Every structure is written in structure tokens, then in C-alpha cells.
Amino acid sequence: MSYFPADMPRPEPNADEAGFWAHCKERSLRFQSCAACGTLRHPPMPMCFRCQSCETAWKEAPEEATVYSYTVVRHAGHTAVTARLPYVVAVVEFATMPGVRLITNLTDIDQTQVAIGMKVRLWWDDIGDGMQVPRFAPAERLKV
Numbered sequence: 001m002s003y004f005p006a007d008m009p010r011p012e013p014n015a016d017e018a019g020f021w022a023h024c025k026e027r028s029l030r031f032q033s034c035a036a037c038g039t040l041r042h043p044p045m046p047m048c049f050r051c052q053s054c055e056t057a058w059k060e061a062p063e064e065a066t067v068y069s070y071t072v073v074r075h076a077g078h079t080a081v082t083a084r085l086p087y088v089v090a091v092v093e094f095a096t097m098p099g100v101r102l103i104t105n106l107t108d109i110d111q112t113q114v115a116i117g118m119k120v121r122l123w124w125d126d127i128g129d130g131m132q133v134p135r136f137a138p139a140e141r142l143k144v
């Protein structure tokens with residue numbers, strides 16, 4: 001069962017985002033980088049903002065991230081999330097991927113316990129039809 005109800009709107013990747021979501025389907029969190037100069041960028045774009053190259057590569061992110069910022073959603077912006085309230089939308093960043101920040105959900109935590117700078121770990125949310133969505137939970141909660 002996915003984190004959000006089945007009627008939650010699904011990602012609808014455009015041409016630039018297709019590579020990101022194709023890797024997600026393989027449970028591989030990869031961010032676009034410039035094949036010419038190595039600059040990382042997210043969300044995916046057709047051209048490097050540093051050197052204007054259109055050649056891209058996809059670099060795998062570490063499973064551990066740090067909360068850069070977050071908000072607690074208490075009012076439903078869509079009827080599908082009403083039963084999930086309150087939930088946490090977080091911006092996370094990765095120690096080895098400067099400049100990359102991912103908007104995601106932070107799960108398995110009381111929203112009063114969320115803190116900027118806390119370590120979180122990737123988990124994959126299977127939302128059906130082969131689509132996997134990267135979400136994060138406190139690192140200590142997901143240790144086996």
C-alpha cells in the first residue's frame with residue numbers, strides 16, 4: 001500500500017523528467033548531470049546552465065540525505081490527501097551532490113520531531129503500475 005491513497009495524482013513526467021522517473025522505476029535515485037562538465041542539476045533540464053552542453057548523464061544519489069527545509073501540511077490541497085493529514089513535505093540534500101535538492105515526503109515521524117539538519121534515509125513507495133516514488137524517513141527508523 002502506498003503512502004498516499006490510490007486517487008492521489010501520479011507523477012506525469014515531461015520529456016526532460018522521463019530519465020529521472022525511468023530510474024525511479026528501477027528503484028535507483030539518480031540525478032541529471034552534465035556529461036561535459038559534470039555539473040549536477042535538478043529538476044532535469046535539456047541543457048547545462050554552466051556550459052550549455054546538451055549531453056547528459058545520470059549519477060546515483062546516496063541513500064542518506066539531510067533535511068534542508070520542510071513544512072507540515074495541515075490542510076488538504078487535494079481530496080486524496082485528507083486521510084493522510086498532517087504530513088511532512090521536505091526538501092532534502094545529499095552530501096556528495098552539491099546543488100541538488102529534492103522535494104519529497106518525510107514519513108514515519110511525528111511532525112513535531114522533524115528538524116532541519118536531521119539525517120534521513122531513502123525508501124521506495126510503490127504507487128502501482130511499476131511507478132516508484134522516492135520518499136524519506138528518519139535514518140534510525142529504517143535500520144535493519
Ligand SMILES: [Zn+2]
Pocket residue numbers: 034035036037038039048049050051052053
Ligand atoms: Zn556543463
